[in-house]
Structure formats: structure tokens, C-alpha cells
Amino acid sequence: MTNSTTLLIVEDEILIQQTVEDALTDAGFTIVIASNGIDAMTELGDDATRFRGIITDIRIGDGPNGWDVAQRARELVHDMPIVYMSGDSGHEWTSKGVPNSVMIGKPFATAQVVTAVATLLNEADSH
Template structure:
């Protein structure tokens, strides 16, 4: 891992979307680290605290832990941890299930939206709360 490039943990179990997200993050100056399940993501977040600068997660994942729960766990580790959710069917639940100061990108979205949202979360500190 390059120390100067922010590492972003991406949780996406759809291979095609995963590749698009990885490419967008790489082109945007980030280093994606990928987990395919909520359980794997929680293990990585817990075992490598401080290694990741933000979390980009789908909501519906393989296994028993969904994206809402992964984000909650990330916030238990770091209350300010930047979170971006990606979802199609579950986007409307963001206001009740999303963590404060997070972003919801409704699928399909332009990859530039992802990079911009991530840069804003990492650079601004401006709260973005579920409406």
C-alpha cells in the first residue's frame, strides 16, 4: 500500500459493479481494498484499524451482515469514519438506517459522483446527515 494514497475499503459482492467502483477510485487517486461480504469487511476493519480512510459499501451483501451493520461497526471503531452507501432497492432506508454524516448513492450512479462524494467526506468535515 502506498502511504500517500488513501485506502478505501469497498464492500460489493457484484463483480461487475466492484470492478467499476475499483476503477473509479483508482482513477480518482484512491487505493481500493475490496471485501465481498460484510463479515470480511468487519474482520478487516477490526484487524487493520487505521489502515482505511473511508468505507464504500453496498447494502445487500453475501453473508449475514449487511452494509448498514458494517457501517455501524466502522463507526464503533471510529465515530468520524467516512461512509458511502451504494444501493438500488434500499436507498430509501438511508434516512432511518444510515449513520450520521454519510452519503447514499442510488444505483445506477455516475462514477464521478462516487469520487466527488468521497473527496468531500475526506476533505470537508461538513456534516451530511440523512434527510
């Protein structure tokens, strides 16, 4: 991976945020953090095309949730890879998740996130 592969992490729990950021940075990605849905929407509105993928929790405080963030990302970049993380909303993924996304249940091993991101990016690059 090169430093031009920028990902947006949307997570309100600082410990999870840092753990996922560290794992993805170690894997060679550049990371932008949004601590809630409002910040994520702002980042997407500024220039969604700078992101190669999004890793988002579902419950991220007041305002837009992870489902909303992913929907907006896909409106702006139709094939944006999305990785959802959730401790309790996984059962809603089939009805609320965007197509060709991945759901990872919390707790998870950070290698799961890195693998999910890499797999989705490779799939997107092959199309």
C-alpha cells in the same frame, strides 16, 4: 490524493466492484475490496484506522449488511466517512444510515462515487 488514502469497498457484484475500484484508483486512492459483510468486518477488525473511508452496498450476501458494516466502522473510528450504494434500500438511509454519510442510488455514474468520497474526506479533514 496520495497512495496513503486507503478506502474499503464492500460490494458483492463483481462488475460494480471493479467499476468503482477502477474509478477510485484512477482518482488516486488505494483500494481494499471485501465481497461480503463478513470479509468487511474482518478487514475492519484487523485495523480500521488504515481506512480513510468506506464505500458499501447495502445488500452484500449472507451475514452483516452494509448498515452493519458502517455501524461497526463508526464504532471503531467515530468519524469514518461512509458512502452507501444501493438499488433498493435508499429509503432506509434516514433511519439506518450513520450520520454524515452519503447515499448513492444504483445505477450511478462513477464520478458520483468519487465526488462523494472526496467531499466526505474534505469534510472530515476540516474538523
